[in-house]
Amino acid sequence: MAETLLEVAHLIKTYPARGKGQKVQAVADASLALARGETLGLVGESGCGKSTLSRLILSLVAADQGAVRIAGADFLGAPREEQRLMRRRIQIVFQDALSSLNPRMTVGVNIAEPMRLQGLGTQASRREEARQLLELVGLRAEDEDRYPHEFSGGQCQRIAIARALVLKPDIVIFDEAVSALDVSIRAQILRLILDLQQKFGLSYIFISHDLSVVKRICDRIAVMYLGRIVEIGSSDAVCGSPRHPYTEALLRAIPIADPRRMRVENLGLIEGDTVAAAGPSGGCAFEPRCPHRFARCGLSVPPLFDIAAGHRAACFLNETDRQQGDP
Numbered sequence: 197m198a199e200t201l202l203e204v205a206h207l208i209k210t211y212p213a214r215g216k217g218q219k220v221q222a223v224a225d226a227s228l229a230l231a232r233g234e235t236l237g238l239v240g241e242s243g244c245g246k247s248t249l250s251r252l253i254l255s256l257v258a259a260d261q262g263a264v265r266i267a268g269a270d271f272l273g274a275p276r277e278e279q280r281l282m283r284r285r286i287q288i289v290f291q292d293a294l295s296s297l298n299p300r301m302t303v304g305v306n307i308a309e310p311m312r313l314q315g316l317g318t319q320a321s322r323r324e325e326a327r328q329l330l331e332l333v334g335l336r337a338e339d340e341d342r343y344p345h346e347f348s349g350g351q352c353q354r355i356a357i358a359r360a361l362v363l364k365p366d367i368v369i370f371d372e373a374v375s376a377l378d379v380s381i382r383a384q385i386l387r388l389i390l391d392l393q394q395k396f397g398l399s400y401i402f403i404s405h406d407l408s409v410v411k412r413i414c415d416r417i418a419v420m421y422l423g424r425i426v427e428i429g430s431s432d433a434v435c436g437s438p439r440h441p442y443t444e445a446l447l448r449a450i451p452i453a454d455p456r457r458m459r460v461e462n463l464g465l466i467e468g469d470t471v472a473a474a475g476p477s478g479g480c481a482f483e484p485r486c487p488h489r490f491a492r493c494g495l496s497v498p499p500l501f502d503i504a505a506g507h508r509a510a511c512f513l514n515e516t517d518r519q520q521g522d523p
């Protein structure tokens with residue numbers, strides 16, 4: 197069994213919603229583990245909490261509850277200085293690379309900036325590091341003196357990846373990092389991401405609304421619905437024999453180009469339905485849309501039922517299966 201690098205336990209984040217006194221549970225009791233060298237896909241419709249979960253893991257926003265452990269050590273609860281050092285081990289690449297880069301800094305300075313902020317190296321050594329990283333991600337060392345706006349979307353994503361690697365992390369989170377790119381450029385960047393993983397033994401969390409990409413590159417997949425992980429397992433198990441009706445719907449859905457508008461159309465969802473009002477609804481959050489719902493579903497929130505080794509789904513249909521299967 198590969199070493200567990202990252203453990204996320206019972207993370208919860210609630211935001212105030214627009215309506216008076218209402219709340220949105222952006223992440224509701226999410227737990228997962230990530231092994232060294234592994235890629236975990238995180239999928240679900242727009243607004244289900246994928247980005248919030250990644251920001252909680254990185255400690256970019258404060259969790260209401262829950263823990264994040266990196267190589268067994270408490271990250272969110274670590275003393276300030278210790279947390280600062282642990283931050284090097286986990287990095288993120290966003291969808292909009294150009295706006296994630298500082299337009300007033302050259303790309304060389306952009307790439308080396310995390311080193312400077314961490315007080316690492318000299319100006320000369322940081323520069324050398326940036327030049328090497330530019331070549332590693334398929335650009336030229338001489339590009340260091342140019343500015344982000346001089347590069348295409350795909351090239352900016354290469355620069356953002358170089359910057360994510362400059363602190364030699366163990367874990368990289370890609371939050372829709374290839375979603376905005378044209379198909380051919382997307383394939384090139386995916387190739388780069390996978391090559392870098394091989395080279396450095398990196399662990400990835402790969403967030404995407406596009407299950408077809410996730411299926412191709414991820415070892416395991418976690419499916420999120422309204423802040424909860426409703427199914428998790430190997431890519432083969434989750435895509436080949438899904439055990440949550442929402443996963444089935446996602447697999448049937450045809451992804452549309454704009455991830456901001458990703459919806460499972462064939463379930464008749466209306467705009468705004470994915471905004472979860474945290475309240476005593478009592479039952480499974482998917483129940484109103486579920487074609488298989490039965491009385492039990494409205495009564496309590498289904499826990500993640502074990503289906504097979506590493507494959508779990510939060511749907512009462514699995515409880516019924518288990519009971520029927522018992523001798």
Ligand SMILES: Nc1ncnc2c1ncn2[C@@H]1O[C@H](COP(=O)(O)OP(=O)(O)OP(=O)(O)O)[C@@H](O)[C@H]1O
Nearest residue numbers: 211220222241242243244245246247248249456471
């Ligand atoms: N800073 C915030 N303040 C209030 N509500 C927020 C905030 N950030 C996120 N939310 C809400 O939390 C929920 C989850 O949002 P999040 O951005 O994590 O979803 P997502 O799965 O990343 O969606 P997308 O696929 O569109 O990127 C949404 O209902 C969103 O409106």
Ligand SMILES: [Mg+2]
Nearest residue numbers: 246247248371
């Ligand atoms: Mg997001």
